[in-house]
Amino acid sequence: MLEEAYSCTVDDVLKHYNTNTETGLTKKQIESALKEYGYNGLFFLKIGILLELPPEENKPLWKLVLAWFEDSEDATTAFVEPVVIMLILIVNAIVGVWQTELTLVGVVGRGAPPRCEVASSIQACKKAGIRVIVITGDNKATAEAICRRIGLFEDKEDTCGKSFTGREFDDLSLDKKKDAVRNGKLFARVEPAHKSLIVQFLQQDGEVSAMTGDGVNDAPALKKAEIGIAMGSGTAVAKSASDMVLADDNFSTIVAAVEEGRAIYDNMKQFIRYLISSNIGEVVCIFLTAALGMPEALIPVQLLWVNLVTDGLPATALGFNPPDVDIMTKPPRKSKEPLISGWLFLRYMLIGIYVGCATVGAAAWWFMVYEGGPKVNYYQLTHHLQCQLEPSMFKGVNCSVFASPKPMTMALSVLVLIEMFNALNSLSENQSLLVMPPWHNMWLIAAICFSMALHFAILYINVLAALVFRILFIRRSYDSICIGFYSDDCQNIFQIAALNIAEWFAVLKISIPVLLLDETQKAIVRSTQRGHSPLYHIAIPMVMWCVYSAFLGFNPL
Template sequence: MAVAKLVAMGSNTNAVRSYDVQGTSYDPFDGKILNWPVGQLDSNLQMIAKIAAICNDADVEKAGQDKSGHYVAHGMPTEAALKDTMLDVIIFSVLLCLVSVLMCNFYTVIAACAYTWNKIEQRIATLEFDRDRKSMGVIVSSSTGNKLLVKGAVESLLDRSSHVQLLDGSVVELDQSLRAVILESLHKLSSNALRVLGFAYKDDLPEFATYDGDEDHPAHKLLLKPETYSSIESNLVFVGLAGLRDPPRKEVPRAIEDCRTAGIRVMVITGDNKATAEAICRDIGVFGRHENISSRSLTGKEFMELSRQDKENYLNQDGGLLFSRAEPRHKQEIVRLLKDSGEVVAMTGDGVNDAPALKLADIGIAMGIAGTEVAKEASDMVLADDNFSTIVSAVGEGRSIYNNMKAFIRYMISSNIGEVACIFLTAALGIPEGLIPVQLLWVNLVTDGPPATALGFNPPDKDIMKKPPRRSDDSLISPWILFRYLVIGAYVGIATVGIFIIWYTRSSFLGIDLSGDGHSLVTYSQLANWGQCSTWNNFTASPFTAGNQEIKFDNPCDYFQTGKIKAMTLSLSVLVAIEMFNSLNALSEDGSLLTMPPWVNPWLLLAMSISFGLHFLILYVPFLAQIFGIVPLSLNEWLLVLAVALPVILIDEVLKFVGRCTSGMRSSSSKRSLKHKEE
């Protein structure tokens, strides 16, 4: 924040003087006051500088002793900007002649002179700022008696001023024409997105004429009652005003646009002047440059005067809203009404007065740098960088985390439904068990684990900030997603059981020859009634090769038990492969693999490699293969496994396409249901 304009009073009641101020750091050598009367610090400018320097709790100092040391501010940014500008005033007006003499220690001289007023006119009391009177005052003692110096909102000071100081120090009565000149200057500054502060003083302090800070003095009791401050700060002499520029960060307009795209409404609640706030809102993109905002910009007082129904209608408008000259109770009322209408409200703030609204909001967000401890304690989150765009980034990150959680659930549920479907189909069809318990345990604990974990590292969907926000009471699993789980799970079960049946009943499938191991083929009827094998006439089962061993049968009926080792291996391999491919489906809830290809999450590819590696380990290490009751597969058999497993991707791609096509209709239906419920 930096002072951009100084407006002082002229030599008559119809004129003001305006000075442009350049510079964006606290370095006193960085600032430059244009069209400045060098060496001429008239009485009016001197009084403005004095009030800005003394009625101020901030400090500007040099950090470090070397030449590279920079200047830092301690205190409120507004007051630090005023203090910095007063250093510029001194440089340009009083100490310019000392450059050649004291160049070796120029900063020390400037700093000393900047605080000369503080030493000569010592502060003995402070009238703290409050939202009602919108000003801060200090009582100082000097050789000419006690004085009151005040800075605050221009309108508020004018209401309590009776006189104005002119260029030569003379004091004239504040009439309507002079008031209009000052208000016109205020309007010009405010319309240029400047925050404007006015300066005033008072010499006649009968109650404090002999006050020296002693707590036993009768006037001290008045200082303990903030409600008396307005009367103390009355009959003031107005001296001038300053326009401060609080430039928005470069990334804020983009963040506002991201909010709009993401369905997040941004409302600005500020204590600033209405014209200033409107200009800033146009700068950052809350409002368009030439947009008519008469129906979307109110002062806090105007808003509170509306009926409850009108307030709700006002808050339910689409697009951004502005509340200027807002007080703490106004902020609370806005947050309360938004929550009552079902909105999820995030409130940002940094001051003590923001604490009640921060506490009331669903998510209170305090500023970590400029925020007070009270605001931080009342908040749920603290921004380490005080940057609004960080909030938008956090929303995107939160959506991504939520989506990744759903991806994990989606993958695990659809896979487990598939395993349940496999067992159910086996029992329903009456065929021999395709998977034994140790195999199912291996799939659940080892093979499924790495991909499920890796899904937590999914990058955000490309359109994650283009989707409307979900409601806080939305279910984690919608009916449509549950239907998808069931479809995928059903296919997993059918594929796992189907390949078991294919091996027993077909010599080839999809052009892939399965007869190379020499196993006997049976009909589906025989397979489904294998328990009656002992009653069949002339049933035989030929020996066949499984890996490096030959499987023989003393009893042909053993073909359906000991002989199913190859069929079980195929079923287990299909289950593992289909769940690996299903993990690719979980990369995005609705996004196609064409837009979010597998390599966007390298951790998932690594996890799939680990899972397949573990499966190959138990297949091709004889000791482990014996424990799990499986045998190595040939190339043709692996081709069959892949041919049966890959369609799970195609099925989910079709379901995702349907989901994308119907998402708009589901969203509209949800809105209509909500509206009906509210009515």
């Protein structure tokens, strides 16, 4: 909407700038005018208010009409054809009241408001440790005013050493240029060579640079940067030189892409973490049983079942993990940082070692502790192959018990359940399950439920079928029906048997610590990253351990 109309003659303009038609404006006067109008980002020449001029004062031919208008809360550039035409019509109508022979030279509304979402995107970049550098061909003062509006500079921040023109940059020594690139936020009145040089200095400092541009002169820098981003409305040259094209020309889209990229990288790490820790556990299990001389806890077909069927679904579902709640508050990783650091590998090893020990421990629990088991001692368990050779050392022990499917079923069930819990651990690298609960990834919950359903199927479905068969044909009494696959009628290639409630509670008690162990490790990492004391962050894991200790004393029977 037109707010005010102003008019001036040629003499008025010359008088305002203290010059004449012969000398013109000096370089100093031009720079002074640019500086005056640049700081607020709006060029505005007030010489005479047209609506207040009496008709008798309008005898000279008016050469220029300036109009200032507002769109919402920001000044809007008037160089849009429909808007300009509308303004010309309005000004002609106003001017026509006093002067019908007026020659309209132009209508100017000057302003360049940034998009409303840019300021919030700049703040998101700051939190994420991403440096935003403005490189423009515009006037330095105007660019600084815009940078203050978008939050790149604070309102009263001193821009000395942070804002440079192309000429100022050229006058610096090589070391000072590198310092300027390290600390600078704004480079104005630059040439294409400056843009490429800035990218080069960033790369020499080990930074990963992403360059945006839309013009032909941006092409060299777009090509040189690690990630060249051309605007969708840009030139064909800029698009061909870039790695990607920003279809909506929106800076916030780049920030969203950074978040998505970080989430994909984290999910890849969690996928690897899940498989490595699980496989380490299986290796530890096989090695431990062989080293101790115990009966096999897992046979090859069981390991194949776990690796090819049970683990596959949760591992795939980890690809659908949502971004961490603090993903855009972490600093960028170094370009040479390994996918798995030493500390991360140590965490994988600790979880894997517990998985292996728990799997072997479940079988040992059934042999040595469980009331329904043989309750052999450690020597008898680790020297079971001598049962037939040294009967004196195995008094009261039936040697066939060492070939029972129950301990293998306990070991397999613990392995499967622990790996389901380990999949929950892999929802986030460092966030607690209380902050990112399992239902943030419903695909993972579905995968875990399906994997457990498959495990229950190989344990119980054939048993139920055998039970129905015997009831229908009354071939034997109910008491003689087998409860596992190891008997003549229910034998199965998995060599497992159905577990009762007490055995399942034992499986649960042995499996839960993998959650608590990882929660403790995550708490330690968070305390290191945020600078708080470890006790502050491990308070929740400590409470979890206390609750688990109370659960250990619970007996369902």
